[in-house]
Amino acid sequence: MAEVDYRIKIxxxxxxxxxxxxxxxxxxxxxxxYEVSWLPAYGPEMRSGTSNCQVRISSAPIDxxxxxxxxxxxxxxxxxxxxxxPAVAPDAxxxxxxxxxxxxxARAGVRIFAHPFTEIAGESPKAANMAMLGAFLxxxxxxxxxxxxxxxxxxxxxxxxxxxxxxxxxxGQEALRPVPAxxxxxxFRQ
Amino acid sequence: MAKQLAKGNEAAVxxxxxxxxxxxxxxxxxxxxxxxxxAAVYFPAAxxxxxxxESEVAAINMVYGAAATGVRVMSASSGPGISLMQEGFSYLxxxxxxxxxxxxxxGGPGLGNILPEQGDYHQVVKGGGHxxxxxxxxxxxxxxxxxxxxxxxFDLADEYRNPVVVLADGSIGQMMEPVQFPAPRPVRxxxxxxxxxxRATRHNLITSIHxxxxxxxxxxxxxxAKYRRAEQREVRAESWRIEDAEIILVGYGIVGRxxxxxxxxxxxxxxxxxxxxxxxxxxxxKARLRALAARAxxxxxxxxxxxxxxxxxxxxVEGRRPVEFLGRMGGSLxxxxxVLAFVEEEVFSHA
Numbered sequence: 001m002a003e004v005d006y007r008i009k010i011x012x013x014x015x016x017x018x019x020x021x022x023x024x025x026x027x028x029x030x031x032x033x034y035e036v037s038w039l040p041a042y043g044p045e046m047r048s049g050t051s052n053c054q055v056r057i058s059s060a061p062i063d064x065x066x067x068x069x070x071x072x073x074x075x076x077x078x079x080x081x082x083x084x085x086p087a088v089a090p091d092a093x094x095x096x097x098x099x100x101x102x103x104x105x106a107r108a109g110v111r112i113f114a115h116p117f118t119e120i121a122g123e124s125p126k127a128a129n130m131a132m133l134g135a136f137l138x139x140x141x142x143x144x145x146x147x148x149x150x151x152x153x154x155x156x157x158x159x160x161x162x163x164x165x166x167x168x169x170x171x172g173q174e175a176l177r178p179v180p181a182x183x184x185x186x187x188f189r190q
Numbered sequence: 191m192a193k194q195l196a197k198g199n200e201a202a203v204x205x206x207x208x209x210x211x212x213x214x215x216x217x218x219x220x221x222x223x224x225x226x227x228x229a230a231v232y233f234p235a236a237x238x239x240x241x242x243x244e245s246e247v248a249a250i251n252m253v254y255g256a257a258a259t260g261v262r263v264m265s266a267s268s269g270p271g272i273s274l275m276q277e278g279f280s281y282l283x284x285x286x287x288x289x290x291x292x293x294x295x296x297g298g299p300g301l302g303n304i305l306p307e308q309g310d311y312h313q314v315v316k317g318g319g320h321x322x323x324x325x326x327x328x329x330x331x332x333x334x335x336x337x338x339x340x341x342x343x344f345d346l347a348d349e350y351r352n353p354v355v356v357l358a359d360g361s362i363g364q365m366m367e368p369v370q371f372p373a374p375r376p377v378r379x380x381x382x383x384x385x386x387x388x389r390a391t392r393h394n395l396i397t398s399i400h401x402x403x404x405x406x407x408x409x410x411x412x413x414x415a416k417y418r419r420a421e422q423r424e425v426r427a428e429s430w431r432i433e434d435a436e437i438i439l440v441g442y443g444i445v446g447r448x449x450x451x452x453x454x455x456x457x458x459x460x461x462x463x464x465x466x467x468x469x470x471x472x473x474x475x476k477a478r479l480r481a482l483a484a485r486a487x488x489x490x491x492x493x494x495x496x497x498x499x500x501x502x503x504x505x506x507v508e509g510r511r512p513v514e515f516l517g518r519m520g521g522s523l524x525x526x527x528x529v530l531a532f533v534e535e536e537v538f539s540h541a
Contacts, residue, residue: 023195023366026195026366027195030193030195030368035368036195036367036368037365037366037367038195038365038366038367039361039364039365040364040365062367063447063450063451063454064447064448064450064451064526065361065365065367065444065447066447066448066451066523066525066526068525068526068527068528069525069527
């Protein structure tokens with residue numbers, strides 16, 4: 001088991017499956033033997049129409065489940081990117097659901113990967129969350145495929161949805177190939 | 191059994207069933223609703239009773255009735271509902287009936303909001319009902335402790351024949367973490383004081399009325415003796431890196447978790463920080479704080495409130511050291527960076 005400490009913020013519109021994406025990460029992290037925590041949108045930011053959750057996956061015991069300075073931001077829409085980008089760590093990894101990075105959102109040191117994940121997801125735009133999960137896994141290698149699939153099977157009971165989600169996960173991974181080298185490595189790889 | 195990912199609210203219910211509780215009466219309220227949700231599934235499945243009452247007033251009186259028959263019983267709510275239950279707490283304490291109530295605090299006063307706060311410390315820890323009584327109060331800081339302390343609460347309630355409150359907040363109730371649930375315990379037999387409807391218990395009387403002055407004073411002195419016994423035996427607190435700490439951070443529940451991160455970050459910057467996290471809010475870890483006051487330079491209390499537990503810290507420290515306070519209200523949780531900046535500004539810059 002690798003020495004890691006991921007502090008992940010996932011944000012988007014209500015209905016985009018932000019909470020489920022976080023839950024799959026936490027469940028898969030637990031399955032893989034890590035310490036995990038999942039804290040749902042439970043702050044004033046809920047009111048602006050965005051939903052978010054904070055996930056930690058760590059090889060060491062987790063002190064605080066709060067992620068105030070994310071080193072991974074998964075932004076499922078532009079308001080979420082604009083809202084949380086200022087708080088990310090200096091060498092953070094940002095996944096953005098959009099064809100390109102809004103011009104004024106570039107930040108030195110922060111690696112932003114912008115892709116139209118809603119289209120990449122394929123058959124259902126509602127599976128964009130899983131496409132982004134696939135991309136995150138492809139870039140970081142944070143978790144092996146087995147615990148992720150096991151987590152999805154546990155959390156998505158509807159078999160039609162499970163198939164759509166697994167397909168979107170796969171397409172999200174493929175969209176990021178070949179994975180660009182991250183140098184220097186982000187701080188979550190201790 | 192392997193650890194499973196669970197919400198704090200769900201963990202409290204599963205732990206209660208494992209502790210042999212088979213009766214739940216309540217009325218759902220955010221952010222405690224998942225407790226009623228889960229109880230509606232797990233209590234009947236274990237052969238127990240789940241009943242959604244018409245109000246929290248009814249629910250706590252159903253708890254009184256069930257407790258009188260000698261079964262382990264629980265309820266759960268949040269601020270507005272806990273306020274409605276206060277009369278019931280007073281009667282339960284007066285009649286010396288054991289029960290467990292989980293309070294998942296939200297923003298107040300009034301309807302406030304549904305976000306996490308710790309503004310009900312005074313109400314719960316000091317006793318929001320009338321008369322000379324206390325409730326024992328346990329404050330979990332994780333989903334695991336939500337499970338462990340709910341189970342412990344039933345044992346303490348039995349031991350002291352008194353209501354025990356598990357005092358959590360919206361974030362502890364809503365978050366998910368891995369939990370190791372305790373092995374199920376058998377449902378315990380009704381205690382000898384209960385009124386079970388059997389001939390043998392016919393002469394048992396459960397009441398909080400004592401009309402004669404001497405009678406009531408005697409009853410209250412025995413309650414006081416019980417509370418002194420709890421103060422001797424049940425104080426619990428977590429110490430975190432305090433051996434060489436110059437500044438002691440004090441916070442309970444979710445704040446304790448944030449303060450652990452603050453201690454880590456502060457020590458990274460060369461600041462000798464430590465944490466004392468009260469686990470029992472009543473009885474309060476007074477002696478632990480008093481002992482720390484002999485060598486620490488200052489205390490910093492952080493709460494999601496206007497400053498309620500800080501009063502108990504100041505009483506314990508007895509003016510020997512400065513006690514600074516940082517409070518957030520309305521549902522905002524302070525970041526570790528914010529607390530660290532406060533500590534550096536308020537304490538180290540004045541040292």
